């Protein structure tokens with residue numbers, strides 16, 4: 001196992017600045033539960049979201065986008081078709097794309113099979129919770145629908161194995177996030193368990209990753225920067241008024257995160 005390196009705030013600030021300079025257009029094919037929240041998270045960080053899903057136009061739209069998010073949360077036969085067309089186009093045009101394998105498990109062979117097909121089109125990053133990453137690496141897991149029941153520590157070997165097998169970057173998230181390209185590992189601690197009590201935290205994090213990996217050479221560090229932003233924003237968000245307010249406050253804190261990270265660095 002390589003040395004696990006805590007990812008630094010100063011490096012996250014650099015990638016955040018790159019993102020905000022370029023204002024990337026992020027093409028999202030995501031699940032029905034989190035469309036609006038995901039679009040708002042992307043706007044809050046300084047990216048431009050576009051939820052374009054029709055099979056007739058996904059290939060064209062990938063070509064004008066800076067990156068693509070594929071999230072299989074509420075997959076159906078028509079959306080699976082759109083996803084496969086979009087990732088084919090992304091691979092051909094070398095557009096970075098992020099896979100969020102929501103709820104892959106032995107109990108859901110349809111989405112697991114589609115995910116295996118998607119993986120052949122070379123995702124730039126796979127972002128999932130520990131149970132999802134264990135399943136993709138053919139290891140035992142304990143998921144509960146879209147939620148993980150496994151620790152990220154227990155999925156780190158699986159994450160590295162996947163990164164090597166698909167020559168990609170894997171972000172396995174939970175109490176501690178790990179980001180790996182198979183050889184190196186970054187860790188990010190902190191965040192807040194409240195992130196597991198609102199829907200769409202993981203899905204919108206995958207969208208953030210898609211925004212961060214555009215226009216950069218080092219997608220490994222850019223992925224870690226996205227993960228750090230979500231954890232720090234959750235720490236700063238208001239948890240005292242319940243989970244509805246937390247979700248709104250999380251958006252507020254994402255929109256203000258550059259200032260907060262810079263303040264933390266100069267303190």
Ligand SMILES: Nc1ncnc2c1ncn2[C@@H]1O[C@H](COP(=O)(O)OP(=O)(O)O)[C@@H](O)[C@H]1O
Pocket residue numbers: 128129130146147148172173174175176177190191192193195196200201202203205227230231
């Ligand atoms: N117990 C926890 N403590 C702190 N942060 C957490 C915890 N569990 C998940 N997170 C954070 O929640 C976000 C979503 O991750 P995760 O829950 O793994 O995704 P998903 O919603 O896809 O299951 C990430 O930013 C992750 O770091």
Ligand SMILES: Cc1ncsc1CCOP(=O)(O)O
Pocket residue numbers: 031033034073074102146198199200201202203204
């Ligand atoms: C509840 C639910 N059901 C299908 S997709 C989805 C959203 C999952 O969101 P997240 O993985 O971010 O918790």
Ligand SMILES: [Mg+2]
Pocket residue numbers: 100102103128129146202203
């Ligand atoms: Mg998820």
